[in-house]
Amino acid sequence: MSNTKHLAQRIQNLQPSAIRELLKHSKMPGVISLAGGIPSSELFDKQGLELATRKVVEENFNDAFQYGLTEGNTELRDQLVELCKARGITTRSDQLLITSGSQQALDLLIRALADEGDVFVVERPTYLATLQILSLTAAKVESVGGDEHGMIVDELEALLKTTRVKGVYLVPTFGNPSGTTLSAERREKLVKLAAEYDFVIIEDDPYGAISFTDRREKTLIQVAKELGHEDHVVYTSTFSKILAPGLRVGWIILPEWMKQKVAIIKQATDLHANSFTQALTAAYLTLGRLDPQIELIREAYKQKCLTLSRLLEEELGEHITFNQPQGGMFLWASFRYDFDTTAWLQKTLEKGVVYVPGEFFFSDHADKRTLRFSYATATDEQLVEAVKRLKAAL
Amino acid sequence: MSNTKHLAQRIQNLQPSAIRELLKHSKMPGVISLAGGIPSSELFDKQGLELATRKVVEENFNDAFQYGLTEGNTELRDQLVELCKARGITTRSDQLLITSGSQQALDLLIRALADEGDVFVVERPTYLATLQILSLTAAKVESVGGDEHGMIVDELEALLKTTRVKGVYLVPTFGNPSGTTLSAERREKLVKLAAEYDFVIIEDDPYGAISFTDRREKTLIQVAKELGHEDHVVYTSTFSKILAPGLRVGWIILPEWMKQKVAIIKQATDLHANSFTQALTAAYLTLGRLDPQIELIREAYKQKCLTLSRLLEEELGEHITFNQPQGGMFLWASFRYDFDTTAWLQKTLEKGVVYVPGEFFFSDHADKRTLRFSYATATDEQLVEAVKRLKAAL
Numbered sequence A, B: 001m002s003n004t005k006h007l008a009q010r011i012q013n014l015q016p017s018a019i020r021e022l023l024k025h026s027k028m029p030g031v032i033s034l035a036g037g038i039p040s041s042e043l044f045d046k047q048g049l050e051l052a053t054r055k056v057v058e059e060n061f062n063d064a065f066q067y068g069l070t071e072g073n074t075e076l077r078d079q080l081v082e083l084c085k086a087r088g089i090t091t092r093s094d095q096l097l098i099t100s101g102s103q104q105a106l107d108l109l110i111r112a113l114a115d116e117g118d119v120f121v122v123e124r125p126t127y128l129a130t131l132q133i134l135s136l137t138a139a140k141v142e143s144v145g146g147d148e149h150g151m152i153v154d155e156l157e158a159l160l161k162t163t164r165v166k167g168v169y170l171v172p173t174f175g176n177p178s179g180t181t182l183s184a185e186r187r188e189k190l191v192k193l194a195a196e197y198d199f200v201i202i203e204d205d206p207y208g209a210i211s212f213t214d215r216r217e218k219t220l221i222q223v224a225k226e227l228g229h230e231d232h233v234v235y236t237s238t239f240s241k242i243l244a245p246g247l248r249v250g251w252i253i254l255p256e257w258m259k260q261k262v263a264i265i266k267q268a269t270d271l272h273a274n275s276f277t278q279a280l281t282a283a284y285l286t287l288g289r290l291d292p293q294i295e296l297i298r299e300a301y302k303q304k305c306l307t308l309s310r311l312l313e314e315e316l317g318e319h320i321t322f323n324q325p326q327g328g329m330f331l332w333a334s335f336r337y338d339f340d341t342t343a344w345l346q347k348t349l350e351k352g353v354v355y356v357p358g359e360f361f362f363s364d365h366a367d368k369r370t371l372r373f374s375y376a377t378a379t380d381e382q383l384v385e386a387v388k389r390l391k392a393a394l
Helices: A004-026 A046-059 A061-065 A074-086 A101-113 A128-135 A153-160 A184-197 A220-227 A256-270 A275-286 A290-316 A341-351 A380-392 B004-026 B046-059 B061-065 B074-086 B101-113 B128-135 B153-160 B184-197 B220-227 B256-270 B275-286 B290-316 B341-351 B380-392
Strands: A096-099 A119-124 A140-147 A167-170 A200-204 A233-238 A250-253 A320-322 A330-335 A370-374 B096-099 B119-124 B140-147 B167-170 B200-204 B233-238 B250-253 B320-322 B330-335 B370-374
Touching: A046 A061, A046 A275, A046 B046, A046 B061, A061 A275, A061 B046, A074 A096, A074 A250, A074 A275, A096 A101, A096 A256, A101 A128, A101 A167, A101 A200, A101 A233, A101 A250, A101 A256, A101 B256, A119 A128, A128 B256, A140 A153, A153 A184, A184 A200, A184 A220, A200 A220, A220 A233, A256 B101, A256 B128, A275 B275, A290 A320, A290 A330, A290 A380, A341 A380, B046 B061, B046 B275, B061 B275, B074 B096, B074 B250, B074 B275, B096 B101, B096 B256, B101 B128, B101 B167, B101 B200, B101 B233, B101 B250, B101 B256, B119 B128, B140 B153, B153 B184, B184 B200, B184 B220, B200 B220, B220 B233, B290 B320, B290 B330, B290 B380, B341 B380
Parallel strands: A119 A140, A119 A167, A167 A200, A200 A233, B119 B140, B119 B167, B167 B200, B200 B233
Antiparallel strands: A096 A250, A233 A250, A320 A330, A330 A370, B096 B250, B233 B250, B320 B330, B330 B370
8 A cells, every 4th residue: 555655755856847747848948749748739719718808897897806606606617517518417507516627626626625644546547646646634545546448446346345445536538647548347347336435436527528439438427316326426517628718717616515515615725716717617508619629639639649659559559558538638658678767868859859768657656668759739840750760769 | 622524524615605605795785894805996096996997908819818837927026026026025936926816926935835633723713724725735724823913923832842733724814704913022932943943934915905094014934034944934815905906916926945846836826816806916016106005005095994993992992802904904803701703693694794703713623702804994884884784783
């Protein structure tokens, strides 16, 4: 078991010296970044966001600049009920709480749930920043392996037989960093385990809408509702990847028993999400432009993903292996042989290309052969050049 | 000593049933609210904020909608160095971290400092939401009394002789809820004690700029710098009271040894403050309109404060007593005889006026005779009517 004290130490050691440096380097002129999970600014709906901004200033000035409700802008929550419906999730506005991006949603949820010694289970690999949040609590972290169908739920079940678990965190659809999607069968089993062993599933869904196909898995929260286990799933999503991250607007769907506790923590944390950008997001949603915008992003990322996959296959296929992503922003790869991608980063940086070494995404049992590429920001030409540079760095 | 578990329980009990209900009632038609610390929307610099918004959309679109630096917008931090200079504080942009309002600043700082069993000292009375934050940690809370010159620092010194203290939290200038300002002599003594007993002072300064006179006390951080004790003070302020709270833009000036830790927590919490409203605030500051805006607010609040003071004196002088505020948004009053202001609230609500009962601002030794009035939002006519209703409720 990885104790969070050690984890905290490790992350604090890694954080400044590696990830933050990496992000600095990724902005150096000439360096192509396949590192950050940053949406392409070129795809922003400039016209729509400008229209929405004007609408806020003209029609909603006082609300946009004044204090607001802790739970969030009422109009925005009403519109989110519809947006969730289109994702196959039935909810009510009083179950929603607006957050400063889904990063804050995770922080609020973990603060609300994690008491000293509580065990939280994450995927191996998992989202780095969730490990950071957990490292700030007195909770313990366990991990469960994943394959091309997402978290190996049988492995979780084995763990549950010996260990009392408080919460399970996962990105079940187009996972970060794995890119994989949890299968329908595993979704049902996971929800049933949550009810049987009385734990909470934190379903983090920033990428679900960015599918490259028309296939959709049911969200875990919807599976839970259908099975009568809705008390065991909390769902969070964000506008960061489908509209603009600078808005810092995300949301949580809370089961009844968590509502008050999370609202109290939200209030203590920062009173409420940004009034201006909540109003802006609500105004944007009235324009009917979000669906076409998501279509644009899906198509653009799909093409970039296909390009990167093809290039990696052609140029580096004898060295690395990966699963073809079906959506999202990330391609998770692994060297076919013993390799240290953290050490390699220094070499690729010299050639002018960066990625995130895989070990950062593990709470334990780090696999140093792995690495994460983001294809969202680079242009086609940059992808070609990036893979050429990676090859040259071998 | 008040254990935070009890405190948490008490606040969670109070929170929904009283404060939140109160805020609901305060928005009921016909009810005049002297409760919330909410700036008057009518004083917002509508033209300036519109200009700044347009400037952001036209000149800074991508930065406003994209992810940003954890520490905050570079241009804004540079401008804040100048703003702090005008407040008599010498600092550098790399010591600044932008937060989602000063509420988040307090949360980040307390999370960074509070380990299990650590003792934090607050004033009696103190800012309610700081008690909420402390109740979410494993720290313990002690309190020190205050008088018309602010926190009684001699009482703190007595406590320090028996108790190891990690941090002291206070609003030294135009305090919330007390309205009082810590004297120059006590400021110097407090800073020296911080160095001698090795604790951190959290200087919360949302109201310092809203002075009704030309008299200025030095900030604690500046006193500390002059005495060579700058490692012992962390300063936070906000644009909420001097520009607009909906922006959710505040800042912290951090001593060197805290910078990395607070940045890591900020990143885990919500990555960074709102990109759009940081850019908006930076754009606003280039317009040269903040100083005249602050003048406007100072003069308006001063007049409202004088009106409320006069009315309370004339109409309720035999029942209540208070110190005349010299700045800020709050008038703290106390009944001259044994009285329960929490119970009284029900009666005043029936007459159509609300305030915040004093007991909410105490971590222990609550004085039920006290109550807090805010004069910032009500019009002159409403203040007259409010005091008439208060009298009728006696």
